[in-house]
Amino acid sequence: MQADPDRILLVDDDATFLETLSKRLQKRGLVVECATSGEECIAKARETVFHVVILDLAMPGMDGIDTLKELQKRCPGIQVMLLTGQATIQAAVEATRLGAVEVLEKPTDAETLIEKVREARTKHIAVTETASGDEIEEILRKHGW
Amino acid sequence: MSKPDAVRLREDGMALLGRTIAVHSHDVINAFNVISEMAGLQLDLLQEAAGGEPVDLVELEKICRQIRSYARSGDATVRSLNWVAHRFDDVNPEVEVGQTLAKAVTAAGHLLSVRRVSIALEAPDEQAFARVDPFLLAYAILLGLETLTFKSPRDKTVTVGWQPVPQGIEIAIESGEPVEPPLDREAVRARFELLLRELGGAIETLEGDARGERLVLTIPASRTPAGGVSETGKEVR
Numbered sequence: 001m002q003a004d005p006d007r008i009l010l011v012d013d014d015a016t017f018l019e020t021l022s023k024r025l026q027k028r029g030l031v032v033e034c035a036t037s038g039e040e041c042i043a044k045a046r047e048t049v050f051h052v053v054i055l056d057l058a059m060p061g062m063d064g065i066d067t068l069k070e071l072q073k074r075c076p077g078i079q080v081m082l083l084t085g086q087a088t089i090q091a092a093v094e095a096t097r098l099g100a101v102e103v104l105e106k107p108t109d110a111e112t113l114i115e116k117v118r119e120a121r122t123k124h125i126a127v128t129e130t131a132s133g134d135e136i137e138e139i140l141r142k143h144g145w
Numbered sequence: 146m147s148k149p150d151a152v153r154l155r156e157d158g159m160a161l162l163g164r165t166i167a168v169h170s171h172d173v174i175n176a177f178n179v180i181s182e183m184a185g186l187q188l189d190l191l192q193e194a195a196g197g198e199p200v201d202l203v204e205l206e207k208i209c210r211q212i213r214s215y216a217r218s219g220d221a222t223v224r225s226l227n228w229v230a231h232r233f234d235d236v237n238p239e240v241e242v243g244q245t246l247a248k249a250v251t252a253a254g255h256l257l258s259v260r261r262v263s264i265a266l267e268a269p270d271e272q273a274f275a276r277v278d279p280f281l282l283a284y285a286i287l288l289g290l291e292t293l294t295f296k297s298p299r300d301k302t303v304t305v306g307w308q309p310v311p312q313g314i315e316i317a318i319e320s321g322e323p324v325e326p327p328l329d330r331e332a333v334r335a336r337f338e339l340l341l342r343e344l345g346g347a348i349e350t351l352e353g354d355a356r357g358e359r360l361v362l363t364i365p366a367s368r369t370p371a372g373g374v375s376e377t378g379k380e381v382r
Contacts, residue, residue: 014175016211020182027189058171060261085174106174107181 038062
């Protein structure tokens, strides 16, 4: 197992789907947390650092697109993938425009999903490093160091 | 009914039918997806067992039961969609009101599933028949439910019920809370009046107050719950 395993947040309003997919991903070495609504997803993403959030599109209340917007606002740099049973071209374009790194259609093979998670995590690391570098530069500039 | 009104009614009905098909098919796809994931988990467990790990029979049994439950749910969804689709070409002029309401409420449950709405059906334990266009009756119920749940707050409950009244059969759709944004009474009334002219019914009230909203439609009965014939019925069966 990796020293720093991939930590993902799975979001879907179907609890059985969440339970099943999370078991399959955990068997493959990922650390998985689940949320059954957009609101719960936002709360968990603010409490814990996840490398990738995997979002369903159609959910009661806050849907996948609204959740994606909130995540980008509240958790900058977070990598979001959409995993949906009703992917339309418009939804995929909208999600990509809002910063989703991937739009996948259910059912997706577990190995393919993990491959996409790893790709997204690489982007997460790059974004986090760039952000940290910018913050360090800002501190140095402020203090005239 | 004038031709433009009839065309508008059919077009509105087709739009609602389209939304209903989209939502039902999404629910069927969801059932298939969950079944697919569970089959994948079964394969994972079997591969682990082939690799020498103990077989988790409890987990396997749980998965089998869940697969069966989702297969049944998918089947029920397809049957609900099938019922809605057949109302469009149903030429039977007499409908059993309780059964039609129950089916329409099931279909509306799918249609409104992303709105966090629960629909309660309150009906007498008896049968009553109405001589109406089955599609238009289903359309009126779906439209009423859709109207009263527009932008509804979380976990809203809407009640659908019917009862025999001297004028025929009264169908009431009630929301426990006000509709947000406020219901456009005139526009909704106009659409319902158009529908009800064709159904042969009438809106008795379309009222709202701080507590909620209520749509009531009364349609002529062809047979009363007691098995007799109502005055508005055209034929005795």
